[in-house]
Amino acid sequence: MDLSPTLKLAIDLIRRQSVTPDDAGCQELMMSRLAPLGFAGENLRFGETDNLWARKGSEGPVLAFAGHTDVVPTGPEKNWAHPPFDPVIRDGYLYGRGAADMKGSLAAFVTACERFVAKNPEHRGSIALLITSDEEGPAQDGTVKVVDTLEKRNEKIDWCLIGEPSSTHQVGDIIKNGRRGSLHGYLTVQGVQGHVAYPHLAENPVHLAAPALDALANEFWDNGNDFFPPTTFQITKIEAGTGSNVIPGELLVHFNFRYCTENTAESLEERVVAILDRHKLKYDLQWHLSGRPFLTDRGALVTATQNAIRRVTGRETELSTSGGTSDGRFIAPTGAQVVELGPLNATIHKVDECVKAEDLDTLSEIYEQVLVELLG
Numbered sequence: 001m002d003l004s005p006t007l008k009l010a011i012d013l014i015r016r017q018s019v020t021p022d023d024a025g026c027q028e029l030m031m032s033r034l035a036p037l038g039f040a041g042e043n044l045r046f047g048e049t050d051n052l053w054a055r056k057g058s059e060g061p062v063l064a065f066a067g068h069t070d071v072v073p074t075g076p077e078k079n080w081a082h083p084p085f086d087p088v089i090r091d092g093y094l095y096g097r098g099a100a101d102m103k104g105s106l107a108a109f110v111t112a113c114e115r116f117v118a119k120n121p122e123h124r125g126s127i128a129l130l131i132t133s134d135e136e137g138p139a140q141d142g143t144v145k146v147v148d149t150l151e152k153r154n155e156k157i158d159w160c161l162i163g164e165p166s167s168t169h170q171v172g173d174i175i176k177n178g179r180r181g182s183l184h185g186y187l188t189v190q191g192v193q194g195h196v197a198y199p200h201l202a203e204n205p206v207h208l209a210a211p212a213l214d215a216l217a218n219e220f221w222d223n224g225n226d227f228f229p230p231t232t233f234q235i236t237k238i239e240a241g242t243g244s245n246v247i248p249g250e251l252l253v254h255f256n257f258r259y260c261t262e263n264t265a266e267s268l269e270e271r272v273v274a275i276l277d278r279h280k281l282k283y284d285l286q287w288h289l290s291g292r293p294f295l296t297d298r299g300a301l302v303t304a305t306q307n308a309i310r311r312v313t314g315r316e317t318e319l320s321t322s323g324g325t326s327d328g329r330f331i332a333p334t335g336a337q338v339v340e341l342g343p344l345n346a347t348i349h350k351v352d353e354c355v356k357a358e359d360l361d362t363l364s365e366i367y368e369q370v371l372v373e374l375l376g
């Protein structure tokens, strides 16, 4: 079969078994294609994680494509119709771990650069790639450290296109222009352990905490806004009890906020503390902020991306901030505009992960048109 350059490169990338944090030579392969175009590549290795910062040009504005070469584990390979690291195209679909998340996007962006640079050797500004091998894991030695390094040198990204699989039914139908924040709370309510037959000698933390948990569950946090749904609070775990005739001595509660830009982590923490204090609980409360919300309002990058999608597919694109967090949470705080555009996300992290083969060619054309819009 005569495969397009994008599909050939996607297949070569999927063959490399780059389970987090192993890059398995993917970044080197990408660099071997980018160097002849005039990109200068820099390997930024932190801990076990390989990161690539590649840039063509020294002037601003900087359009960076961000993504990851690492993939999630396959699970038992016997459950796959085809070996996950031996990609095949069947019935028009490319199968393999990382086909959709997100080696297909990496290939599409590299080939978009090849065509764009060939047609526009004197383009304005700079094209850059920020690639990590630690997006699916702890994400501590990946994008966050590269962004730190760039900030220290005062190297700025103006526009960042992330290749995460954003599309739902057709490629380009949805792009993400922000993500909600995620804040975890770990609450321990103290009581006094005792015999159930002598409750006057004990203090039941379940009974003490129940009205406060009810108040938290029914609190109105905010209304959301034009870009975000309302903030939600969910209890994820409750634990107490030592035996059938024992009043427990403490109660553990884990909860999570998915929050929008109408609140901050600080405002939510204050409001939770106020509710707990109002119920006169004795407690310990720990917080873990896994990502602040970010938002790229309509502007040059959103417009360029929507125009590019329309030009290639005729499609009108919907903006969305749904889904989990992404590495955009590290890039957006630098002031960069951030948009996520990638293939369909129906099979990501699943067995028999796949992507429609022609979608990768479409995606590559869209990326090329974004380059034309912003740097052509």
Ligand SMILES: [Zn+2]
Binding pocket: 068, 101, 102, 135, 164, 165
């Ligand atoms: Zn991904």
